[in-house]
Amino acid sequence: MSRVFFDVTVSLDGYLAGPNRGPDNPIGGRGPMLHAWLFSQRAFRQLLHLGDGGETGVDNQHVEETFQRIGANVMGKRMFEEGERHWPEEAPFHSPVFVVTHEVRAPWVRKGGTTFYFVNDGLEEAVRRARGAAGSKDVRISGGANLIVQSLNAGLVDEFNLTVAPCFLGTGLRLFDGLDADRLSLELVDTLPSPRASHLRYTVRRK
Amino acid sequence: MSRVFFDVTVSLDGYLAGPNRGPDNPIGGRGPMLHAWLFSQRAFRQLLHLGDGGETGVDNQHVEETFQRIGANVMGKRMFEEGERHWPEEAPFHSPVFVVTHEVRAPWVRKGGTTFYFVNDGLEEAVRRARGAAGSKDVRISGGANLIVQSLNAGLVDEFNLTVAPCFLGTGLRLFDGLDADRLSLELVDTLPSPRASHLRYTVRRK
Numbered sequence: 001m002s003r004v005f006f007d008v009t010v011s012l013d014g015y016l017a018g019p020n021r022g023p024d025n026p027i028g029g030r031g032p033m034l035h036a037w038l039f040s041q042r043a044f045r046q047l048l049h050l051g052d053g054g055e056t057g058v059d060n061q062h063v064e065e066t067f068q069r070i071g072a073n074v075m076g077k078r079m080f081e082e083g084e085r086h087w088p089e090e091a092p093f094h095s096p097v098f099v100v101t102h103e104v105r106a107p108w109v110r111k112g113g114t115t116f117y118f119v120n121d122g123l124e125e126a127v128r129r130a131r132g133a134a135g136s137k138d139v140r141i142s143g144g145a146n147l148i149v150q151s152l153n154a155g156l157v158d159e160f161n162l163t164v165a166p167c168f169l170g171t172g173l174r175l176f177d178g179l180d181a182d183r184l185s186l187e188l189v190d191t192l193p194s195p196r197a198s199h200l201r202y203t204v205r206r207k
Numbered sequence: 208m209s210r211v212f213f214d215v216t217v218s219l220d221g222y223l224a225g226p227n228r229g230p231d232n233p234i235g236g237r238g239p240m241l242h243a244w245l246f247s248q249r250a251f252r253q254l255l256h257l258g259d260g261g262e263t264g265v266d267n268q269h270v271e272e273t274f275q276r277i278g279a280n281v282m283g284k285r286m287f288e289e290g291e292r293h294w295p296e297e298a299p300f301h302s303p304v305f306v307v308t309h310e311v312r313a314p315w316v317r318k319g320g321t322t323f324y325f326v327n328d329g330l331e332e333a334v335r336r337a338r339g340a341a342g343s344k345d346v347r348i349s350g351g352a353n354l355i356v357q358s359l360n361a362g363l364v365d366e367f368n369l370t371v372a373p374c375f376l377g378t379g380l381r382l383f384d385g386l387d388a389d390r391l392s393l394e395l396v397d398t399l400p401s402p403r404a405s406h407l408r409y410t411v412r413r414k
Contacts, residue, residue: 012369012393012409013383014221030388162219164371166395166409170388176220181237181377186219188373191400198398200405202219202373 002134004127006141006148007066007161009034009197014176015169016145026082033167037196043067047092058194066161070095071137072130074123076147077101080116090114093142096133098126100147123147127156145175153180155206159189164198183207209341211334213348213355214273214368216241216404221383222376223352233289240374244403250274254299265401273368277302278344279337281330283354284308287323297321303340305333307354330354334363352382360387362413366396371405390414 010016011034018028027034038044042054043063054060072095075083080099083091090112091097097116100123108116119126130139141151151157162175185205192199217223218241225235234241245251249261250270261267279302282290287306290298297319298304304323307330315323326333337346348358358364369382392412399406 012407013386013388164407166393168383168386168388168391168393170386176375179220179375179377181220181375184375186373186375188402188405191398191405193398193400195395198395198405198407200219200371 002071002131002136002138003158004131004139004141004151004156005069005159005161006143006151006157007163008143008148008175009038009163009165010175011165011167011169013168013170014174015172016143016175017173018169019171021173023082023085026086028169028172030167030169031172034165034169037163037165037194038063040196047094048088049090058192059196059199062161062163062192062199066140067094069138070140071134073097073140073142074126074130074147074151075099075142076144077103079142079144079147091116095137096130097142098130098133100126123150123154124156127151145173145177149176149178152184152204153178157204159201159203162200162202164200166197209278209338209343210345210365211338211348211358211363212276212345212366212368213350213358213364214370215350215355215382216245216370216372217382218372218374218376220375220377221381222379223350223382224380225376226378228380230289230292233293235376235379237374237376238379241372241376244370244372244401245270247403254301255295256297265399266403266406269368269370269399269406273347274301276345277347278341280304280347280349281333281337281354281358282306282349283351284310286349286351286354298323302344303337304349305337305340307333330357330361331363334358352380352384356383356385359391359411360385364411366408366410369407369409371407373404 018031021028041060041063042056045054091110091114093114098119105118186202190201225238228235248267248270249263252261298317298321300321305326312325393409397408
């Protein structure tokens with residue numbers, strides 16, 4: 001059965017994006033430091049058509065494995081709206097994306113296998129539809145932070161990977177604000193060490 | 208030459224202590240989950256005379272190596288005042304502790320090699336005196352959070368270990384509030400994986 005997971009990179013002080021974010025700078029100040037590890041990976045460069053080459057170590061293996069397991073995505077309205085301005089015509093998902101929104105809109109088909117579906121019945125319904133679309137593959141909660149926390153609190157997340165980048169952002173958008181910590185228990189299932197970043201993998205259970 | 212470091216455990220959402228802390232409960236609600244990994248280690252149990260036995264894997268190795276390198280400690284006033292109520296007569300430092308405080312007080316000698324010195328000339332002077340006392344060993348910034356952040360911002364910290372415990376605290380005392388992130392750069396030097404917790408080691412440089 002499909003697993004529901006998320007996979008994001010945070011700074012060592014817990015930020016998913018830096019200060020002074022805006023429509024033209026969704027990652028915020030100092031934010032590019034977060035993804036320095038990712039942009040040098042071969043699998044990521046291929047996915048975004050950034051050219052040949054790139055690293056092929058454990059970080060690349062993590063990127064490859066993550067993309068290969070995704071059968072469908074669930075995304076918040078704000079992340080979609082930011083992405084709509086910035087993604088290339090071939091949006092980098094190559095699978096269905098279910099956007100949780102109040103906007104009523106026909107599916108938006110992009111080159112390369114990405115179709116955005118706009119779900120008006122809430123997060124749980126979006127996850128249900130994503131499970132249906134994913135087949136034997138998994139469902140990724142793409143983000144943003146608010147949707148990830150909502151998904152955790154609702155008991156919808158089976159597991160996640162947190163990549164901890166070796167940088168401080170100091171301020172910005174925190175990943176884990178608003179957690180229902182009393183009802184969530186974690187098990188650390190794997191730590192993938194790399195000189196570039198630490199990939200920490202957990203399963204999660206709602207008590 | 209002595210290195211100045213800190214070594215603390217945080218929850219995955221970045222808290223050093225849980226909610227509703229007070230003089231009789233410095234670790235706060237849900238806080239004991241942070242140190243579950245530590246209390247089962249042989250080296251820690253021996254240090255606190257908690258009895259024989261305990262685990263002897265990578266977590267224990269980390270505890271042993273950390274204690275062996277400490278030649279002196281620097282501590283904030285609040286951590287000292289909390290500890291003064293809770294430490295056993297043989298305080299668990301076995302080395303000099305320099306407390307940054309406005310209180311004028313004679314050195315307080317405890318059994319087992321711990322002496323608390325009260326430094327009234329600020330953090331840098333406390334670190335200078337701790338270096339002098341440490342000899343060829345290292346200086347540990349013991350805490351709390353505020354003193355650690357002050358030490359980072361002042362460029363006094365050479366390296367640190369962050370142990371990330373597999374739990375959410377949801378709220379409480381954050382470790383990394385108030386960082387001067389623009390002036391601090393990190394290098395990830397090692398990740399020590401264990402099923403109990405992730406030990407992440409960094410060197411730090413002030414730009």
